[in-house]
Amino acid sequence: MLREFAMPDVGEGLTEAEVVTWNVNPGDTVTVNQIICEIETAKAAVELPCPYAGTVVDLLVKTGETVAVGSPIIAIETAEAAPAPAPAAPVDDEKGAKIGEAGKDGRIATLVGYGPRPGSVTRRPRRGAAAPAAGDQASGTADRAPSGSASPGGDHGQMAPAAVAPDGDRRSGTVDRASHDSASPSVDHDRVGAAAPGGDQRSGTASRPPSGPASPNGDHGLVPLAKPPVRKLARDLGVDLRTVVPSGAGGVITREDVHAHVAAPEPVAAPVASGGVRREPIRGVRKATAAAVVSSAFTAPHVTEFLAVDITATMDLRERLRATREYSDVKLTPLAFVAKAVCLAARRTPEVNAHWDEAAGEIVYYDRVQLGIAAATPRGLIVPKVRDADTLTLRELAGALGGLTATARSGKTPPADLMGGTFTITNVGVFGVDTGTPIINPGEAAILAVGAIKPTPWVVDGELAVRTVCQLALSFDHRLVDGEQGSRFLADVGALLTDPGLALTW
Structure with a gap:
């Protein structure tokens, strides 16, 4: 029996997906749960298992083609027996008509009786x-x-x-x-x-008839209205009166109009681009990212605040912890300290870990921090989540961040890990950038950008010294986070990075 496998919805609310690679060809024998292809959605790359056992008859979708959810992508011949066809409905010999055709009496057979004879409709x-x-x-x-x-x-x-x-x-x-x-x-x-x-x-x-006097050449275009002296002036200056904008009463062109037309600068042609041009279709992660940032930028009123932080003490603590046995098998990065500081500061300012529910007219506050980490991958920007990040220790956070980043860069992040975030951190410092104005992830209240960590002149106890400094930038949704709340949260994160010992007092 020939069966067709339709494109499934591998995420929540996905409407289309792109077939990246096929692992089978027509004529191959497949089994149930065998991986037949890899697809890329707006959220992640997913491998599709085969739901049938049999022989591949045809690949209905080419590699690189985007298809809607529910559209068939592969045809498989299974060993199941095809159901017996239903007996054909008896044909009325009297009429001899099939559905949609005219019978002997001239009437057209329909599903609900018989319609009028062809050509018998008359008007009153x-x-x-x-x-x-x-x-x-x-x-x-x-x-x-x-x-x-x-x-x-x-x-x-x-x-x-x-x-x-x-x-x-x-x-x-x-x-x-x-x-x-x-x-x-x-x-x-x-x-x-x-x-x-x-x-x-x-x-x-x-x-x-043409609405205006005919031109001498026989066409019916409108002749510009101008007095003979103005026409002579235009002819002497080489001006076509049909290109002059009239300013006189009744649309009459004056001498001033002709002089203004001559004095107007000629439009400069756009420069022709040299070299080749490459076009790529907007799809996959890029399409989803574009829709998300546009929705956020034009829906949530963004406010961005900046703070320069002396994190010398945090970097010293990092070196001491890396030398211990407990952290010997964990990649302890500065991002782990920032993530821990965000989770602690969110307890004191719960507004940054909330959601504006426009439809219900409510502000939803979350008890747990579903921490999103913006990751740049070959497929584009994705934001996988660390679940219940506020319940993890520093070591557990470091391990979760390491595994999350490795999975994202390999393109194996499951769609479930890309949804349901409450706060996001984007680390632009890895690209050598000091700071930026990040756009809030849709559905969240705030996002923190972490800039480059570098030695910087800094005043310590009235004296100039070289310290390790990092720039922080917090963008928050002003509908549910006031300036006082956003400033306090950013100051708390900076204070924890400046003196990690403060965490013992909170």
Whole structure:
């Protein structure tokens, strides 16, 4: 039995996915749960297992093609027996008609009885309709006699049928009306357009004379209005009056208009780009990222605050911990200290770990911190989550960050780890950047950007010294985080990084 496997929804609310690679070919034998292809969604790259056992008949989607969820992507011939076809419905010999076809009696069989005979539909006669003009009136329009007046033949109750084209196509079947208040049966040529030569009126509408004087070359374009001296001036200066914007009364071009047109700078043509041009379709992670940042930037009112922090004490603590046995097998990065400081500071300012629910008209406060870490991958920017980060120790946070980053860069982050965040950290310092104005991840209240860590001149106890300094930038949603709350949170993070011992007092 031939079965088709449709593109599944591997995440929450995904509508499409791109087939990255096929692991099978037509003619291959597959088993249940065998990986047949790898797809890329707006959230992650996912391997699809086969739901059937059998032989691959055809790959319905090419590599690199984006298909909607629910569309078939592969056809597999299984060993299951195909169900017996349903018996055909008996045909009525009397009528001999199938659904949608005309029977012997001329009626068209439908699913709910029988419709009218073909060509039997007629329109109610209109009073006072005049016969159509001779010739081919493909639109089927006819001139109507004056309302309430007698036709030349004295017939008040009949209407001339609409003219039919030679192929039998009744194109419009409409009737043009003549003057309503006229008592003469003659045709009013001011209201009804004359037929084209040969009697062909294909549009059924009256042709209108050009609305303006005809130009000498015979076309019906409008001639610019200008006095003879102005025309001579334009001719001497080589100006086409049709390109001059008039300013005089009634659209008349003046001498000043001609001089202003000459003095106006000519438009500069855009420079032609040299070299080749490369275009790439917007899809996958890039498409999802673009939609997310646009939605956030134009929905949440962003406020960004900056703080320079002396983290010399934190870096010294990092070196001491790395020398201990407990942290010997863990990659302890400065980001782990920042993540721990964020979790501690969020306890004192719960507004940064919240969500603005516009539909419900509520602010949702979360008890746990679902910490997102922005990661740059070959597929684009993704934000995997560390679940319940506020319950983890510094060592557990360091291990979770290391595993999360490695999985993200390999493109194996499951879609479930990319959803449900409450706060995000983006480490722009790894690129040598001091700071930035990060855009809040949609659905969250704030995001912290960590800049480059570098030796910087710093005043310590009234004296200039070289210290290890880092720039922090906090963007928050001003709908639910006030300036006082955002400032206090950023100051708490900075204080913990300046003196890690403060964590013992909170």
